[in-house]
Amino acid sequence: MDLLSPKQIEIREREEKILLAARPMIVREGYHGFSMDRIAEAVKYSKGTIYNHFSCKEEIILALAAQTSAKRVELFQRAADYRAIARYRMVAIGQAAQIFASEYTDHFLFEEIIMLPSVREKTSEKRHAVIQSCEIQCMSIVAGIVRDAVASSDLVLPDNMSPEEIVFGLWALTSGGYSIILKSESLSLLGINKPVQTVRDHTAALMDGYDWRPLSKDFDMDQVVQQVNQKVFLNG
Amino acid sequence: MDLLSPKQIEIREREEKILLAARPMIVREGYHGFSMDRIAEAVKYSKGTIYNHFSCKEEIILALAAQTSAKRVELFQRAADYRAIARYRMVAIGQAAQIFASEYTDHFLFEEIIMLPSVREKTSEKRHAVIQSCEIQCMSIVAGIVRDAVASSDLVLPDNMSPEEIVFGLWALTSGGYSIILKSESLSLLGINKPVQTVRDHTAALMDGYDWRPLSKDFDMDQVVQQVNQKVFLNG
DNA sequence: TGCATTTTCTGACGAAGCGTCAAATAACAG
DNA sequence: CTGTTATTTGACGCTTCGTCAGAAAATGCA
Numbered sequence: 001m002d003l004l005s006p007k008q009i010e011i012r013e014r015e016e017k018i019l020l021a022a023r024p025m026i027v028r029e030g031y032h033g034f035s036m037d038r039i040a041e042a043v044k045y046s047k048g049t050i051y052n053h054f055s056c057k058e059e060i061i062l063a064l065a066a067q068t069s070a071k072r073v074e075l076f077q078r079a080a081d082y083r084a085i086a087r088y089r090m091v092a093i094g095q096a097a098q099i100f101a102s103e104y105t106d107h108f109l110f111e112e113i114i115m116l117p118s119v120r121e122k123t124s125e126k127r128h129a130v131i132q133s134c135e136i137q138c139m140s141i142v143a144g145i146v147r148d149a150v151a152s153s154d155l156v157l158p159d160n161m162s163p164e165e166i167v168f169g170l171w172a173l174t175s176g177g178y179s180i181i182l183k184s185e186s187l188s189l190l191g192i193n194k195p196v197q198t199v200r201d202h203t204a205a206l207m208d209g210y211d212w213r214p215l216s217k218d219f220d221m222d223q224v225v226q227q228v229n230q231k232v233f234l235n236g
Numbered sequence: 237m238d239l240l241s242p243k244q245i246e247i248r249e250r251e252e253k254i255l256l257a258a259r260p261m262i263v264r265e266g267y268h269g270f271s272m273d274r275i276a277e278a279v280k281y282s283k284g285t286i287y288n289h290f291s292c293k294e295e296i297i298l299a300l301a302a303q304t305s306a307k308r309v310e311l312f313q314r315a316a317d318y319r320a321i322a323r324y325r326m327v328a329i330g331q332a333a334q335i336f337a338s339e340y341t342d343h344f345l346f347e348e349i350i351m352l353p354s355v356r357e358k359t360s361e362k363r364h365a366v367i368q369s370c371e372i373q374c375m376s377i378v379a380g381i382v383r384d385a386v387a388s389s390d391l392v393l394p395d396n397m398s399p400e401e402i403v404f405g406l407w408a409l410t411s412g413g414y415s416i417i418l419k420s421e422s423l424s425l426l427g428i429n430k431p432v433q434t435v436r437d438h439t440a441a442l443m444d445g446y447d448w449r450p451l452s453k454d455f456d457m458d459q460v461v462q463q464v465n466q467k468v469f470l471n472g
Numbered sequence: 473t474g475c476a477t478t479t480t481c482t483g484a485c486g487a488a489g490c491g492t493c494a495a496a497t498a499a500c501a502g
Numbered sequence: 503c504t505g506t507t508a509t510t511t512g513a514c515g516c517t518t519c520g521t522c523a524g525a526a527a528a529t530g531c532a
Contacts, residue, residue: 007528030354035518046482051520112348115419118266132422139426161437164427168416169438173405176412180404183351186368190375191400201397202405202442209445243499271489282511287491 015053017043019067022060027106031061031113058119061110062127068107069134072100073141080141082232086149087207087214091221092228093142094174094203098196099233101178108182142167154213166210170203177202200225251289253279255303258296263342267297267349294355297346298363304343305370308336309377316377318468322385323443323450327457328464329378330410330439334432335469337414344418378403390449402446406439413438436461 021042025034036057040047054060079092100107113119120128146163149155157163177199181187187195204216229235257278261270272293276283290296315328336343349355356364382399385391393399413435417423423431440452465471 030357031352032354036520037518040483047519048482048521049480052480056520057518109353112352116267116348117345118268121266132420135420135422136426143427158437161434162427165434165437168413168423168426168428168431168434169409169441172413172416172435172438173409173442174412176408176410176415177404179412179415180408184368184371186371187404190372190404191379191398192404195404198397198401198404199408201394201401202408205405205445206409206438206442207445209441209443272491273489276512283490284492284511285509288509292491293489 011053014043014045014049015063018045018050018053019060019063023064023106026061026064027109055124056122058114058123059127061119062114062123062131065107065110065114066127066130066134068104068110069131071104072096072107073134073137075100076138076141078232079228080145082228085214086145086152086154087212087219088224088228089145089148090142090170090203090207090212091224092232093145094200095225095228095233097174097178098200105182108179139164139167139171142170149212155210158210169206173202173206174199247289250279250281250285251299254281254286254289255296255299259300259342262297262300263345291360292358294350294359295363297355298350298359298367301343301346301350302363302366302370304340304346305367307340308332308343309370309373311336312374312377314468315464316381318464321450322381322388322390323448323455324460324464325381325384326378326406326439326443326448327460328468329381330436331461331464331469333410333414334436341418344415375400375403375407378406385448391446394446405442409438409442410435 018039022034022039025039025042034057036047036050039060040050043050054063075096076093079096080089082089082092084092114123114128114131143163143166146155146166150157150163157166177195181195181199184190187193192198200221204221208215208217254275258270258275261275261278270293272283272286275296276286279286290299311332312329315332316325318325318328320328350359350364350367379399379402382391382402386393386399393402413431417431417435420426423429428434436457440457444451444453
């Protein structure tokens with residue numbers, strides 16, 4: 001049963017085509033290098049037609065960010081479905097975040113652009129809501145794991161702290177870490193040589209700080225990571 | 237003894253005047269709202285003269301970010317000079333970061349703009365180096381406190397982890413946290429109501445995770461924060 | 473099929489901003 | 503006072519954005 005008319009399908013496909021052409025342009029030439037005229041030329045449609053799909057060039061970047069946001073939810077869901085104790089599933093979430101960061105580097109560029117207030121103002125609230133919903137989904141996936149840990153007494157929440165607030169800390173640490181890694185080329189100059197490993201160590205330390213069992217000294221982290229890569233993400 | 241000729245002083249003053257006019261314009265109207273023509277009009281100099289000072293409009297934003305970066309170093313230095321055990325001085329650093337985030341909200345906007353690759357390419361390496369040097373100073377100030385903690389046996393570094401790598405974790409957590417607070421308007425929707433407090437709790441948990449003495453359960457955090465605000469930052 | 477109506481597409485156009493540079497002005501030196 | 507150098511100016515060329523009147527295509531109907 002076709003829910004979409006042929007016309008709608010054509011529109012969808014063209015939208016896809018535009019995004020497909022835009023992505024490498026933005027990555028290669030940055031926010032300023034890419035222009036609507038050049039996209040129009042690349043996809044062989046007139047500028048007016050492009051503007052029928054996207055009300056401004058920022059809207060295209062927003063759509064690209066929405067695409068990658070959805071990918072992250074997928075990765076997180078895969079990680080959360082790993083059949084293991086809560087603490088190990090958190091390792092899987094950490095791996096998901098790392099895979100996302102290395103696989104979809106673009107996303108961070110797009111995100112920074114669309115979050116600039118001047119860009120945000122002129123872009124559709126609706127598409128922002130899509131991204132926000134992905135954010136909420138990721139949050140609730142991870143908060144679910146925290147709840148499981150509490151239910152099985154691996155973790156006792158501090159007074160006045162919700163599972164979501166625990167997740168907020170890990171989120172801040174991870175996103176902050178990767179954002180510094182991408183921005184600051186001087187990390188090795190500062191004495192940090194394996195930043196990705198260091199981020200992982202810190203997330204472990206943070207969970208240890210909340211006394212989340214098993215503590216990281218009480219299990220073989222490398223082995224769990226390897227296990228997760230094999231069973232969850234089918235790598236190696 | 238005058239090291240600067242009257243002419244040089246005039247140039248300095250004009251530069252200051254330009255930056256002073258630009259800052260609120262950028263904050264109010266964002267990266268796109270502000271233009272060189274409008275700045276020129278505001279300071280009553282011609283566009284050509286503005287371009288004698290700053291090679292492009294992005295360079296102005298870079299200069300503004302450099303100003304605030306220096307302010308952060310000041311705050312961190314003040315915090316590090318607090319005469320107390322290392323762990324309490326870390327509380328002071330946390331307060332410095334919080335004061336910086338609330339006092340110089342602009343900085344985060346400027347930083348995001350200048351870090352965009354397309355912006356970075358066209359701005360002076362020299363001014364970027366100034367900002368990087370501020371970053372290195374902050375890092376070494378905090379790493380110094382970590383070293384003090386190690387020296388007085390309050391902290392034992394994990395194998396293969398340097399003081400700088402410890403700082404990296406706290407830096408990631410704090411900057412990531414404040415960046416989420418600024419960007420994501422949906423935090424309360426996600427169940428996080430006092431995010432600043434939560435960031436503080438997480439930094440404490442992270443240090444607890446490394447078993448940095450005294451553990452946060454073994455001293456009165458609120459009291460130390462209050463003490464720091466009074467003695468170091470002269471507030472309250 | 474042929475014609476009317478609606479939808480979609482097009483690219484020329486106005487507006488605005490960037491960065492330049494030849495000419496005007498000011499500063500200075502003799 | 504005049505010749506030389508340094509600084510300032512704003513008009514100009516160029517690029518890009520986003521629009522919109524008219525062209526082209528699709529659709530409906532007799």
